[in-house]
Amino acid sequence: KNQVEQSPQSLIILEGKNCTLQCNYTVSPFSNLRWYKQDTGRGPVSLTIMTFSENTKSNGRYTATLDADTKQSSLHITASQLSDSASYICVVSPDAGNNRKLIWGLGTSLAVNP
Amino acid sequence: SAVISQKPSRDICQRGTSLTIQCQVDSQVTMMFWYRQQPGQSLTLIATANQGSEATYESGFVIDKFPISRPNLTFSTLTVSNMSPEDSSIYLCSVEGQAWGEQYFGPGTRLTVT
Helix, strand or coil: CCCEEEECCEEEEECCCCEEEEEEECCCCCCEEEEEEECCCCCCEEEEEEECCCCEEEECCEEEEEECCCCEEEEEECCCCHHHCEEEEEEEECCCCCHHHCEECCCEEEEEEC | CCCEEEECCEEEECCCCCEEEEEEECCCCCEEEEEEECCCCCCEEEEEEECCCCCEECCCCCCCCCCEEEEECCEEEEEECCCCHHHCEEEEEEEECCCCCCEEECCCEEEEEC
16 A cells, blocks of 8 residues: 655754654655645645655755665755744655645644744 | 635535635646645545546545536636535645646635534
């Protein structure tokens, strides 16, 4: 069964600290993996998209890694800010041309405290 | 990027009534998607709406319960019919972007059924 599991479920850190969120997937075939940020009361916003041939991709203070062999991805947030408080969702696509088949994780709820 | 608006942003409705949610995009798009995000759950695709054709519903969702209209390339509506408390959820519309893998989401409509 295609699944995307994220850990931890929730995380609290102090402003300025770094953190790493994890994503394990069992989706097959695999086309690409996406990380989204969802602020409370907002729709998800894309942070990164990686294909199986990419190991790392950065977007400002966000760096995503992908190990297609172990089917694991991580999202590293550097020098966290209060505005980073949000839910971070890992999404795996088995089919590049079909957004109907996205497999969504439950997300990690991150709280950045002053 | 596409800018998507939804109306209403939130509503509280009585059991047995229906609510129509509007989704407006600032550019012409071929495919629009409707998602549901129940409390503590990941996003679940309800249906895909292409202009000029019937919407394609995912397993577990039917047209009688969630009728969709797509009158033009910038607008769509989702109706939640004969509502029950189990329909309490956030409903999101999204569109595909021009670049590969891009997907943009509206802010969502938070529905509470009492």
